[in-house]
Amino acid sequence: MAQVLVVDDSSTVRNEVGDFLKNAGLSVALAVDGKDGLGKLQADPAIKLVVCDVNMPNMDGLTMAERVRSDLGNSTVNIIMLTTENSPAMKERGKAAGIKGWIVKPFNGDAVLATFKKLAGA
């Protein structure tokens, strides 16, 4: 049972974000790409917040966000994209998929922790 799912193909980012959130008292699950993320999300209904990269192998983050809604029928989980991308077109696609927010890397945990806790139901 986890409150937050961190989805990133980079182990550096998974460590950085995952450790930060754990140290802040949140329970965290990790996934290596969008496909893995979908599986973990389906298996753990306790997850309230997904922090997700965009560019990943096998399944990118925006496709994953779309499929969370369409395939899993999960309209309540909060999805935040954490990515180097900053294109308005991608953000529009994310909004259409129902994502909650967008962060341009690098990750600054202190700046977002309060919002993450709220979105994770902590």
Add this chain to the structure above:
Amino acid sequence: MQATQTAGVAQAMETIVSKVLILEERETERAHIRAFCVAHQLVPLRAQVDSVLAVLKSNLDLGAIFLANHFAGDPGGGLLMARRIHAVRPELPIYLRCGTRAEIDAMSDADARCVSASYTLETIDSLGDEIARTLFNLRYPSALVRGIGEITHAALSSQFNGLEIDVERPYVVKDRLIYGEISTLIPIEGSWCRGYMMLQADELDLMQTVRAERTHMQASGAADFRNLNALLGELTNLIWGAFKNRFINGRSQAVYAGQVPIVINHLHRYISFGSDNPQLCFQYVLRDPSDTSRIVKIHQRFVFNLSWSPEDFSENTQTLDALVDSGELELF
């Protein structure tokens, strides 16, 4: 801690240079050549006669070689050396200094093909055009060069904690040698450029940095080379993303986006992108203030081998103005 400030980065970015190896034993002639180099944005380096080939195998990131025909005590020693260098490093232009015009005229066609240009001390200025044509033939907008230094500095600062980061002066190289053991390669595609960015690092240096807990990884993870790969990979991703956000206005409009094979020869630590164009290089030196022996060098190369139209370059100032600061959450 981010010891090096952006102003320092900008200052270091002002002039692109190229390193050249001077193989010249005569002091007067060497001084003359050095003066020519300084006047033409070349950084002269020296090597001992008996270590030339070993030096060429090291990562000096050379642009060219200035070689005297009278070399190693032999009036024709320079040509012998030119043949040997050309055999192992054909990508490096060789400028051969001869004593007289007659020496140049007497050169065989085969020898002439080993050297890019021959000159006498009296005609050294004629090399200026040759250097401009072979080494500085691609114009790099200053905003691009400065911007690359800035975004890379920011990315390094986000991935390495408590290290001082120096951005060395950018330079162009004809060398094709790979530095270190870990390399990343990512396409750069835009309306004004198509090519690749490479990052290269020494595995042991990165490992020591992870062990010293100067990264986001646990020190115990240093033993697994995949973690070091991931570290350089994420750094590449950060720089690539920032580059796109700052300099790329959209994908190339070309209907047919051609590619060429990238050839890597592991034995010779050699990578070719199929183009003779010089590559734009940056070197970042990361120092640990608590242990001066702990240094990480990150080599960064930009190879615009597929398309290069600097006249169409522009910085995304509107995007920059509207850009949410990195790390901040933009809620929808």
